[in-house]
Amino acid sequence: MRIAVKDLSKAFGALVVVEKASFDIGEGELFTLLGPSGCGKTTLLRLIAGFNTADAGEVRFDDRNVNEVPPHQRGIGMVFQNYALWPHMTVFENISYGLKLRKMPKDEMNARIKKAADMLELTPLLDRKPKQLSGGQRQRVAM
Secondary structure, eight states, X not given: OOEEEEEEEEXXXXXXXXXXXXXXXXXXXXXXXXXXXXXXXXXHHHHHHTSSOOSEEEEEETTEEOTTSXXXXXOOOOOOXXXXXXXXXXXXXXXXXXXXXXXXXXXXXXXXXXXHHHHTTOGGGTTOOGGGSOHHHHHHHHO
16 A cells, blocks of 8 residues: 655644655655654654544545545554553454454454564464563554
8 A cells, every 4th residue: 555645734733743745655665754753753654544524635545545445444554652462361362352243254464463473473472461562562463
């Protein structure tokens, strides 16, 4: 999926947090937002994910304007700085949680979890609980 941000703006009262941001992220491209604390990185991500509403501009997924599409229908995820893992669940159960909510067939779910765990080097950790993981491992589970 391609993501295009065009002249995106967001203010909270008189405080302009994002002003006319524009960029394109190509299919499969790795993209990084880098800047000092308070410069609008998280707000920009929240606008793309649909957790905040833009005051102006647009967000497009491929050729579709998603400004009015609610977060749960955008089909994307966001890993917050304070990632939320269920402490009573294993790595496998944490990864599978969202797929179960979407009622994904078990075979497909297991195949996706295996692929993600292999890619993120989590396969040997699937039976562990979050408290048994390092911070980096927890972040990879949250992804």
